[in-house]
Amino acid sequence: MISAANTRSRPVIAVVGPTGSGKSDLGVALARELGGEVINADAMQFYRGMDIGTAKISIEERRGVPHHLLDIMDVREEASVSAFQASARNLITEIRERGKYPILVGGSGLYVRAALDVLEFPGTDPAVRAGLERELEEAGLEVLRGRLRTVDPVSADRLGDGRRVVRALEVHQLTGQPFSSFMPAREYFQPAVQIGLSVERGLLHRRLAARVDQMVDRGLLAEVQTLAGRGLREGRTAGRALGYSQFLRVLDGESTVAQATEQTVVATRQFARRQLTWFRADPRITWLDWDDPELTAKAAAAILEQ
Incomplete structure (x- = not known):
């Protein structure tokens, strides 16, 4: 364990990569090796009760390492990147003041970047947002994406779901600027180091399929049923989560x-591909093999070299 004085001069750590690559385990290992606390950067793990379907790390698996920003929201609440940014940065300061490393762990790329980078978020207008959401429901995603393409082709090509397309159109309507213009050059707001976990694609696909099967065996359907009673369907963020949206259809009699299970596997693989596209675009990430026997030691060495 290095001294507290030296720890305060060290960078913020981020463990990133696709879902199913072992980020949570490495985060705990680094915290124990270097002296740190984990800050969750997986948007779906903010939600209380969403445990099985998000592969949320258990109390036992945390091995005594403090974890922050887990189980902080009700499923009806909408996650906000700007609110996360404020909370994560406050925690980063507090953890550093305790003489420990802040360790961000998660695969939600924009959330990681919001915590690490110089990044400001434009405001919002509930009336404008509501109008766009009505259009999305009535006209469909492709119509809104076509409109976005005329004012912000970069965002239109990058964004794949209705919620984000609505947000991009809202920003343009409010500011007159494309949403993509609010993503600046990559610049850390304070010293940071990112460790990315690399998994061979075929192996990752097999791991993801096995993990979904395990979630089903552990009671994913029952978890979704419980959360449906707490307003999961009304949750703009939680209700669209991988596995949860698919198994809500089982409860509604629209699917078996x-x-x-198969739909969740396919959607999870697609999500992992988007995550890799996002993180591979960042040249600052140090990539390591997820199953390297010396993974923790190599990750710690990369951090201490900064």
């Missing part, structure tokens, strides 16, 4: 468990 087998169909929902």
Whole structure:
């Protein structure tokens, strides 16, 4: 364990990569090796009760390492990147003042970047947002994406779901600027180091399929049923989570468990591909093999070299 004085001069650590690559385990290992506390940067793990379907790290798996920003929201609440940024940066300061490393762990790329980078977020207008959401429901995603393409082709090509397309159109309507213009050059707001976990694609696909099967065996459908009673369907963020949206259809009689399982596997693989595209675009990330026997030691060495 290095001294507290030296720790305060060290960078913020981020463990990133695709879902199913072992980020949570490495975060704990680094915290124990270097003296740190973990800050969750997976948007779906903010939600209380969303445990099985998000592969949320258990109390036992945390091995005594403090974890922050887990189980902080009700499923009806909408996650906000700007609110996360404020909370994460406050925690980073507090953890550093305790003489420990702040360790961000998660695969939500924009959330990681919001915590690490010089990044400001434009405001919002509930009336404008509501109008765009009505259009999305009535006209469909492709119509809104086509409109976005005329004012912000970069965002239109990058954004893949209705919620983000609505947000991009809202920003343009409010500011007259494309949403993509609010993503500046990559610049850390304070010293940081990112460790990315690399998994061979075929192996990752097999791991993701096995993990979804395990989630189903552990009671994912029952978890979704419980959360449905707490307003999961009304949650703009939680209700769209991988696995949860698919298994809500089982509860509604629109799908079977087998169909929902396969749909979740496919959607998870697609999500992992988007995550890799996002993180591979950042040249500042140090990539390591997820199953390297010396993974923790190599990651710690990369951090201490900064």
